Amino acid sequence: MTYASIKNIxxxxxxxxxxxxxxYAPALLAQAExxxxDRVPSLDNLCASDADFxxxxxxxxxxxxxxxxxxxxVGQGTGSYRMNIETAAQILYISQDEAARLRRNSGFSARDRFLQLSMEQQAPAREVLAV
Structure with missing residues (x-):
């Protein structure tokens, strides 16, 4: 069971x-969870003890x-648009901002260099594309 539901998506x-x-939603949510x-030890315990988390x-x-x-x-419809690589990537990932929210809300220190480096290596590049 995941914390998010189809309604959340x-x-x-x-x-x-x-x-x-x-x-495909249940499989995507399971992968996201x-x-x-992987980033939050004792995820279930933290979620059980903190509704906001x-x-x-x-x-x-x-x-x-x-x-x-x-x-x-992306790209369906008419008109011009600007997007970043995160919008165009069809991969499931946790963004750096989201990882920071998890660290902050789970009690991890932002100074935990190992965790910080791990998050940076898993995040996609943030290049802006003009289409």
Missing amino acids: ETALTRELTAQETQ QLVS AATVAQIEAEAAARVYRAHH
């Missing part, structure tokens, strides 16, 4: 999921899954 996207998206639990985890999991769906729809 829909909230992040500000739209309902299609039937095909709904089919694994990425979060559990809500943060749900939001981060849902946003990670929503990015995959957004990337799938």
Whole structure:
């Protein structure tokens, strides 16, 4: 069971999921939760003891899954737009900002250099593309 739900993904996207998206949502959320639990020891204990932290985890999991769906729809429609590589990447990941929120809310020190380096190595480049 994940902390985020399909409803959380829909909230992040500000739209309902299609039937095909709904089919893949549980797997995406499970993968997102694994990425979060890799960064936060005792994730279940922290979420059980702190409802606000559990809500943060749900939001981060849902946003990670929503990015995959957004990337799938980048460029559809008309008009010009600007995007960054994070929007275009069709991979599931936890952003540096989200990792920082997890560290801050789980009691990890921002000075934990090993954890900080680990987060930086797993985050995609933040290049801006003009299309």
